[in-house]
Amino acid sequence: MEYYFEIYFDVNCLDLLGIEEQCVNWSGxxxxxxxxxxxxxxxxxxxxxxxxxxKLVTGEDLPGNYIGLVLRGNSLHELSTQxxxxxxxxxxxxxxxxxxxxxxxxxxxxxxVEERISERYSLEDNNDVINLVVKSLDWNTPKxxxxxxxxxxxxxxxxxxx
Numbered sequence: 413m414e415y416y417f418e419i420y421f422d423v424n425c426l427d428l429l430g431i432e433e434q435c436v437n438w439s440g441x442x443x444x445x446x447x448x449x450x451x452x453x454x455x456x457x458x459x460x461x462x463x464x465x466x467k468l469v470t471g472e473d474l475p476g477n478y479i480g481l482v483l484r485g486n487s488l489h490e491l492s493t494q495x496x497x498x499x500x501x502x503x504x505x506x507x508x509x510x511x512x513x514x515x516x517x518x519x520x521x522x523x524x525v526e527e528r529i530s531e532r533y534s535l536e537d538n539n540d541v542i543n544l545v546v547k548s549l550d551w552n553t554p555k556x557x558x559x560x561x562x563x564x565x566x567x568x569x570x571x572x573x574x
Contacts, residue, residue, distance in 0.1 A: 414489070415522060415525070416482060416522075416523060416525065417482070418466075418481065418482045418520070419518055420466070420474060420518060420519040421478060421518040422478060425517075428513040428515060428516040429450075429516065430508075430513070432450065432452075434451050447462045448460040449484075455504060456487055456504050456508055458481035458482065459482055460479065460480070461479070469529055470521065470532075471528075492549045492551075495550065496549070506546070510538050512561075514538070514563075518561045520557075520561065522548055522549075522559075523558075527556045529556050530555065530557075532558050533558070533559045534560045534562055538561070
């Protein structure tokens with residue numbers, strides 16, 4: 413099964429994603445690629461989504477200040493294979509999700525090619541997102557999902573009841 417993995421987030425929070433733009437060097441000057449390409453410390457490659465089919469696939473409007481990145485390469489296929497062969501250990505896609513900054517709210521789209529989203533979730537914890545991604549990639553019960561990862565509100569101080 414061929415899936416695609418997209419992550420959408422507020423354009424002002426790009427630095428919280430933990431990725432670095434991969435520029436090209438031409439005569440000593442660095443230029444962005446078109447579309448821009450980003451790389452994680454573990455080697456995952458993402459490309460900025462230049463077309464917006466988010467509403468077509470999800471039936472939802474994307475917040476106006478959100479941009480999206482699509483995972484490139486065969487990392488998602490490798491993850492799916494590892495999950496279904498019970499050999500998944502320290503996978504870079506799951507590590508990427510687990511290492512996302514807790515201050516980052518995002519929308520994660522995991523969908524098979526030529527399918528539409530059938531299930532929607534709102535979660536607050538990256539580990540819950542990981543568990544749902546793993547469950548959705550099960551070949552026996554595949555799911556096309558969108559996850560809204562909400563921010564957890566945290567008080568800056570510990571309060572005690574009196």
